Amino acid sequence: MAVKTSQMVEQLELWGCIQCGKCTGGCPVARKTTLNIRSMIYHMLVEPEMDVDAHPELWDCTCCFTCVERCIKDVEPAELVIALRGQLVESGRIPDTIGTALMAIFRQGNPTGIAREDRAAWAGELEIKAAQEGCETLYFVGCIPSYDQRVQPIARALAQTLTAAGIDFGTLGTEESCCGNEVRRMGEMGLFEMLVEENSELFRSVGAGRIVTISPHCFNTFKNEYRLDGVEVVHYTQLIAALIEQGKLKFKSVGVWGKGVERVVTYHDPCFLGKQNHVFDEPRAILSAIPGVKLVEMDRNRERSLCCEGGGGRMWNEGTNLEERLAFQRVQEAADTGAEILAVACPFCLLTLEDAVKVQGLEERLRVMDIMELVDLALE
Amino acid sequence: MASCPTRIGIYICHCGVNISATVDVEAVAAFAAGLPGVVVARDYVYMCSDPGQALIRQDIEEHDLNRVVVASCSPRMHEPTFRRAAEQAGLNPYLVNMANIREQCAWVHVAGTEALVASAVAKVALLEPLEAREVEVTPGALVIGGGLAGMVAALDIADAGFPVTLVEQSDHLGGRVAELHRTYPTLESVTELLEPLIEHVQSHPYITVLLDSRVAEVEGYVGNFEVTVGKLVDWETGEGDQSTNLPIYQVGSIIVATGYDVFDPRRKPEYGYGRYPNVITTLEMEHLLQAASTGESLISNLQSPAPKVAFIKCVGSRDVQVGNPYCSRVCCMVTAKQAHLVKDLLPEAKVTVFYMDVRTFGKGGEEFYDEVRKKGILYRRGNVSEIVRRGERVALIAEDTLLGQPIEVEADLVVLAVGMESRANVDSIATLLKLPRSSDGFFLELHPKLRPVDTAVDGVFLAGCCQGPKDIPDTVAQAKAAASSALIPLLRGTVLAESATAVVEEELCAGCGMCVEVCPYGAPALHPLWNVSRINAVLCKGCGACAVTCPSKAIRMQHFTEEQVLAQIDAIVMN
Numbered sequence: 001m002a003v004k005t006s007q008m009v010e011q012l013e014l015w016g017c018i019q020c021g022k023c024t025g026g027c028p029v030a031r032k033t034t035l036n037i038r039s040m041i042y043h044m045l046v047e048p049e050m051d052v053d054a055h056p057e058l059w060d061c062t063c064c065f066t067c068v069e070r071c072i073k074d075v076e077p078a079e080l081v082i083a084l085r086g087q088l089v090e091s092g093r094i095p096d097t098i099g100t101a102l103m104a105i106f107r108q109g110n111p112t113g114i115a116r117e118d119r120a121a122w123a124g125e126l127e128i129k130a131a132q133e134g135c136e137t138l139y140f141v142g143c144i145p146s147y148d149q150r151v152q153p154i155a156r157a158l159a160q161t162l163t164a165a166g167i168d169f170g171t172l173g174t175e176e177s178c179c180g181n182e183v184r185r186m187g188e189m190g191l192f193e194m195l196v197e198e199n200s201e202l203f204r205s206v207g208a209g210r211i212v213t214i215s216p217h218c219f220n221t222f223k224n225e226y227r228l229d230g231v232e233v234v235h236y237t238q239l240i241a242a243l244i245e246q247g248k249l250k251f252k253s254v255g256v257w258g259k260g261v262e263r264v265v266t267y268h269d270p271c272f273l274g275k276q277n278h279v280f281d282e283p284r285a286i287l288s289a290i291p292g293v294k295l296v297e298m299d300r301n302r303e304r305s306l307c308c309e310g311g312g313g314r315m316w317n318e319g320t321n322l323e324e325r326l327a328f329q330r331v332q333e334a335a336d337t338g339a340e341i342l343a344v345a346c347p348f349c350l351l352t353l354e355d356a357v358k359v360q361g362l363e364e365r366l367r368v369m370d371i372m373e374l375v376d377l378a379l380e
Numbered sequence: 381m382a383s384c385p386t387r388i389g390i391y392i393c394h395c396g397v398n399i400s401a402t403v404d405v406e407a408v409a410a411f412a413a414g415l416p417g418v419v420v421a422r423d424y425v426y427m428c429s430d431p432g433q434a435l436i437r438q439d440i441e442e443h444d445l446n447r448v449v450v451a452s453c454s455p456r457m458h459e460p461t462f463r464r465a466a467e468q469a470g471l472n473p474y475l476v477n478m479a480n481i482r483e484q485c486a487w488v489h490v491a492g493t494e495a496l497v498a499s500a501v502a503k504v505a506l507l508e509p510l511e512a513r514e515v516e517v518t519p520g521a522l523v524i525g526g527g528l529a530g531m532v533a534a535l536d537i538a539d540a541g542f543p544v545t546l547v548e549q550s551d552h553l554g555g556r557v558a559e560l561h562r563t564y565p566t567l568e569s570v571t572e573l574l575e576p577l578i579e580h581v582q583s584h585p586y587i588t589v590l591l592d593s594r595v596a597e598v599e600g601y602v603g604n605f606e607v608t609v610g611k612l613v614d615w616e617t618g619e620g621d622q623s624t625n626l627p628i629y630q631v632g633s634i635i636v637a638t639g640y641d642v643f644d645p646r647r648k649p650e651y652g653y654g655r656y657p658n659v660i661t662t663l664e665m666e667h668l669l670q671a672a673s674t675g676e677s678l679i680s681n682l683q684s685p686a687p688k689v690a691f692i693k694c695v696g697s698r699d700v701q702v703g704n705p706y707c708s709r710v711c712c713m714v715t716a717k718q719a720h721l722v723k724d725l726l727p728e729a730k731v732t733v734f735y736m737d738v739r740t741f742g743k744g745g746e747e748f749y750d751e752v753r754k755k756g757i758l759y760r761r762g763n764v765s766e767i768v769r770r771g772e773r774v775a776l777i778a779e780d781t782l783l784g785q786p787i788e789v790e791a792d793l794v795v796l797a798v799g800m801e802s803r804a805n806v807d808s809i810a811t812l813l814k815l816p817r818s819s820d821g822f823f824l825e826l827h828p829k830l831r832p833v834d835t836a837v838d839g840v841f842l843a844g845c846c847q848g849p850k851d852i853p854d855t856v857a858q859a860k861a862a863a864s865s866a867l868i869p870l871l872r873g874t875v876l877a878e879s880a881t882a883v884v885e886e887e888l889c890a891g892c893g894m895c896v897e898v899c900p901y902g903a904p905a906l907h908p909l910w911n912v913s914r915i916n917a918v919l920c921k922g923c924g925a926c927a928v929t930c931p932s933k934a935i936r937m938q939h940f941t942e943e944q945v946l947a948q949i950d951a952i953v954m955n
Contacts, residue, residue, distance in 0.1 A: 022763045300768055302649065303766075
């Protein structure tokens with residue numbers, strides 16, 4: 001399918017590109033697929049048409065936005081990927097698994113395919129206020145934490161921790177729908193805009209002054225892409241770090257694993273939290289505050305953290321290269337620091353890195369845990 | 381206010397076709413002829429030309445004109461031209477007014493021509509003659525900065541026979557150039573270039589060098605500056621000694637030659653500067669090369685006889701992300717030079733330069749680039765995206781854009797070609813001298829093409845990298861240019877002061893001091909005994925801030941009085 005380039009070049013301001021190569025140079029998937037975003041931008045500039053069908057590697061992009069972060073001319077290369085995906089979505093030429101996920105989001109408000117009615121089941125025995133009754137902080141759980149069994153304990157842990165800290169919060173229950181972050185990145189603009197409108201209206205009616213999310217993906221889109229005037233959007237690590245500093249959370253003095261027991265922990269910066277939103281210090285502050293945790297850094301930390309390949313729709317699309325998963329390299333890097341625990345702050349990172357640990361046979365050496373799980377274990 | 385009836389001559393310029401293409405100039409002239417006080421109304425193709433000016437002079441004589449209005453381009457273009465023409469015919473130049481019917485009418489729309497013309501006529505009828513004022517100039521100059529630019533400028537002024545005070549914040553002369561080992565494209569020793577220059581400055585009978593010093597206060601105006609100089613107290617803020625009884629230097633011209641800082645690569649954390657000891661800047665490399673020339677090994681703990689050295693260009697330049705969108709001009713040559721020197725010291729070394737562009741302009745520049753590549757230094761196109769650790773070495777993660785492939789290149793040493801920035805501690809100088817900056821942070825020259833060393837402040841000139849990144853030849857050229865401009869008032873002995881200044885009517889003045897607070901030029905001052913404000917006519921630029929602020933309406937702006945402005949407004953409204 002031939003896409004006319006000139007309009008997109010105008011809209012995305014691609015003429016700003018001087019072809020320096022920092023984008024492709026920093027792209028984590030460029031070395032294992034044919035995706036070359038710089039070359040694609042050049043093609044858009046010099047050719048009148050772009051045959052999007054000839055580029056299945058467009059679906060390999062994880063939307064880590066390293067290219068956007070590195071670009072010295074303020075061009076946003078990843079937005080070209082998203083725009084071209086949009087063209088493919090409009091013409092219905094998308095990988096089946098992505099189509100299925102999008103349809104599920106449209107129908108059931110989440111990509112897993114499980115019914116909306118079961119969205120609040122993660123809470124189990126916990127009694128959580130319905131946000132619709134009014135609350136100061138809206139606890140936006142997110143699709144994966146709501147439905148995925150591995151991640152549900154984290155959702156519960158956050159609820160319990162917020163209660164322990166005396167925060168007035170509530171959840172939307174079965175009225176909660178997908179935030180749409182991945183929807184936009186998969187190119188489905190129509191569905192994204194619908195979600196933004198419906199969710200914004202729902203948040204307005206709740207009237208909370210603050211929204212806290214488990215996933216950095218939800219955090220990113222609420223903070224940067226929705227227009228929630230007057231509402232403070234935070235990731236849970238920012239809130240927990242603040243609560244620790246304010247003395248509202250007390251950790252067991254004997255530490256997580258008992259008196260005198262220290263475990264080496266390393267932290268993986270999620271792309272949507274670190275690279276894109278520059279939240280590097282709060283997760284580390286939490287880990288450093290937990291007695292029993294000995295925090296070490298990987299070489300590739302903070303701005304150079306290696307993408308786990310979970311974003312940009314990759315949770316529902318294997319991509320063109322199944323062999324060299326970046327998550328394999330990442331868990332190896334974690335193990336090489338001598339760490340026993342690889343701490344994460346994103347449900348996608350949790351799932352992809354845990355999977356990689358199993359495939360690489362590192363289960364005896366390395367355990368992947370969300371920061372929330374460590375906090376939960378450490379609290380009195 | 382004129383005691384005799386005004387006789388106004390008005391000239392509507394065609395400006396070739398610039399005005400006449402859209403404005404009916406003949407009709408406007410006919411309209412103007414009917415305005416009160418107008419005795420002559422003409423239209424002509426080019427008023428600024430010699431015949432055009434002759435027309436004005438002729439009419440002044442023949443028709444006994446005592447006011448002139450030229451309806452043409454912006455006064456910024458030709459006000460001096462028409463004032464001169466009037467003066468030549470014996471008419472006070474301040475009795476000339478202009479109506480801008482080009483930029484404000486013909487070039488944007490047509491309506492309003494008559495209103496503008498009527499308003500100019502209404503004002504000119506109320507204008508009064510003003511006298512040009514000359515002030516004496518103190519024969520001496522002050523140069524701020526003892527680097528290359530400062531020294532070269534000081535020498536030229538001193539050689540012309542005037543005393544120069546050279547203020548330098550550090551404990552030595554030579555500035556940034558003194559930190560360099562070799563200079564391109566000749567690769568000659570910088571020490572050999574600089575030492576005679578420094579010696580010449582230090583021994584010159586007309587130059588006084590003040591080391592460890594900062595300018596603490598500046599008062600006065602072109603031709604009559606009073607500069608207080610104290611010892612440097614805080615390097616970071618540039619704060620100087622603020623105690624009393626500091627020496628005051630009287631000078632006629634000031635040259636600012638404060639130089640530059642290099643970009644701090646910690647602002648690009650993906651390069652690992654500060655984390656990895658094998659990632660350094662070109663400035664640090666220069667120190668290493670200097671040390672290596674005296675026998676030290678260039679790269680300590682060398683694992684192999686063929687070390688890999690990589691240069692990354694454009695670090696902190698051409699980069700909107702860090703707020704430096706400009707090119708730093710010198711880094712391409714600096715990189716080529718250092719690559720050449722590394723290869724000279726370590727012939728087996730593999731040297732790679734990562735670039736986006738190669739800008740080796742100037743005499744011998746392109747030839748030097750050719751020579752460097754012939755030595756086997758590899759230029760790979762691709763701006764490095766990040767640097768990671770690889771054992772004892774580091775690895776550069778980039779794309780070779782000409783191959784169209786991502787690459788990883790290991791290196792024992794990485795040199796970042798850092799850009800230039802305006803010095804962090806010159807805010808105090810900028811404030812004291814009221815110097816504006818361009819958007820890139822460097823000091824702003826008066827005109828980017830035609831006035832490279834002048835500033836918005838008369839008598840203050842710029843030289844060297846404080847005005848923008850440049851290499852040694854350009855620095856020397858600009859320093860000489862600044863010296864030349866600074867010498868003009870010194871050689872003439874007098875300067876002309878602005879005539880259209882503010883005047884205080886002392887009977888109305890309440891001595892509140894608000895004009896003193898609001899003036900950006902320090903022109904008004906309250907008389908210590910009589911508590912009325914007096915405005916120094918030489919410092920005053922006629923901006924009008926005081927007149928607007930004065931609660932007693934005691935200040936009158938010559939050439940822009942209330943009566944004149946109100947008459948303009950009335951004329952506009954009525955037309």
